[in-house]
Amino acid sequence: MKYERALIAVAIVVFILVLSYAVTLGAMGSTLPPRDLRLLAKLYLWLAINPWTRNLTVMSPEAVTSIVWDFRGLDTFFETAVLYLAIIGTVAIYRGVYASSKSREVPISEDEVGMSPIAKSVTKITLPIVIAVAVAIALHGHLTPGGGFQGGSTAAVILLLVLVVFSLQYSIRMGITKGSTLALRSAGLLGIAVTSILVLILGLLVGCQSFIFQNQPKAYAPVGVPAFLDGMLVSGTLILFNIFECLAVAAGLTLTFILVLTHEEEIRSVMKGDRHE
Amino acid sequence: MKRVLASVAIAILTFIIYIIFSGSVSPYDLLTACAAAVLVGALTGTFVVAEPAKALNPLRACHAVKYFFRYMLIDEVRAHTDVIKRIVSPRMPINPGIVKVPYYVNTDYAMTLIANSITNTPGTVVVDVDKEKKCLFVHWIDVKTVKPEEAREFISRVFEEHSKKIFD
Structure with missing residues (x-):
């Protein structure tokens, strides 16, 4: 037994050493990217915020967000779609299960369910603090590293903590239900979808050319979302994408947590057909 | 309102x-x-x-700030020194055990502050809480006494005085 452990430890060390040696020798290919790739990177940095080339810039000092929600916005849209397909899959598997809908009628006090009062107090104080940080991450997505997805995940973490510490039953009484999170998530997704065709609609209304996922006015499509709002930099569609993505991610992840935390007997009784709503 | x-x-x-x-x-x-x-x-x-x-009482917020500095600069340092001495001492003078420590504050927040203050100082860890009997169960690296009131004097009396001013 002892020798076995030592053998495993030695094997891991040897593996890491060999791998890092191989990488240093160039086993993963050349360390330098090809020249034309570097040109692309240069262009991204050049155009992320550039008031002198208004036809090509995103007007956001945060290059990553410019790439994610503008230069390759369509890519991000499908990435988001993949995550939501996974969540939709979860909802579909658990269809008909309305987490502890019976217990909603029975009034329960905070002390009867969940973890210790110490865990509850700490979670209570942390809740507004973490949500404040989450909102700040999302709303500064076009200015500093972060954005809607990161902000939404941060908010989802504290909501998961509430679900676990206060128990699912109590959380449902407080309004964190399958229905409310599903509605919020759908509102967020709808917001993303509308924002992606916002400039297209504007162009149709004005009667000029425009594209999906367009942000700033382009040479042949002179419509766009304003980059400044009363002197404050909002980077056009980027702030809208970040707000809606934050909402959709926070609600979507919380929705899966609720479903995963549902009692197995309840799910089975629904799936067997004993109970349906 | x-x-x-x-x-x-x-x-x-x-x-x-x-x-x-x-x-x-x-x-x-x-x-x-x-x-x-x-x-x-x-x-x-x-x-x-x-x-x-x-x-919304600013006086309580002031007490909280005051307690933060007192806790970090005095209580933490004292507890760390004590535990470091125990670690480096070749005889390893430890006498671990779990003692019952009563508390006399009324709100959950005040009790949580006491419990977290105890846990955050090295040498003592709150392992359980009984809200009905109003006592904490504390794992102590050097059990000096098993009498609840005396243990409270050693472990949590100072924390409780401040916690009362902040939350109770």
Whole structure:
């Protein structure tokens, strides 16, 4: 037994050493990217915020967000779609299960369910603090590293903590239900979808050319979302994408947590057909 | 009224945290901080704050700041030195055990502050709490006494005095 452990430890060390040696020798290919790739990177940095080339810039000092929600916005849209397909899959598997809908009628006090009062107090104080940080991450997505997805995940973490510490039953009484999170998530997704065709609609209304996922006015499509709002930099569609993505991610992840935390007997009784709503 | 005041207390907290996290006070930050404060305050106010008069009392906030520095600079240092001595001593003078420590504060927040103060100092860890009998069960690296009142004198009396001023 002892020798076995030592053998495993030695094997891991040897593996890491060999791998890092191989990488240093160039086993993963050349360390330098090809020249034309570097040109692309240069262009991204050049155009992320550039008031002198208004036809090509995103007007956001945060290059990553410019790439994610503008230069390759369509890519991000499908990435988001993949995550939501996974969540939709979860909802579909658990269809008909309305987490502890019976217990909603029975009034329960905070002390009867969940973890210790110490865990509850700490979670209570942390809740507004973490949500404040989450909102700040999302709303500064076009200015500093972060954005809607990161902000939404941060908010989802504290909501998961509430679900676990206060128990699912109590959380449902407080309004964190399958229905409310599903509605919020759908509102967020709808917001993303509308924002992606916002400039297209504007162009149709004005009667000029425009594209999906367009942000700033382009040479042949002179419509766009304003980059400044009363002197404050909002980077056009980027702030809208970040707000809606934050909402959709926070609600979507919380929705899966609720479903995963549902009692197995309840799910089975629904799936067997004993109970349906 | 109570609900509104509770929301206001949380809105102020949210505003401060938002500004600290953003690290700037441009018009954009102030505006979005206000929006976030109103939103979070309205959503979580009544859940987090039961007695807004206490939460909005600046005297209690001052006590909290005072206690933070006292705790970090005096209690933490004292506990660390004690445990370091035990670690480096070749005889390893430890006498571990779990003791019952009563507390006499009424709110959950005050009790939580005591419990976290105990756990955060090395050498003592709260392992369980009994809200009905109002006592904490503390794992102690060097059990000097098993009598609850005497143990309280050693472990949590100072924490409790401050906690009472802040939360109770």
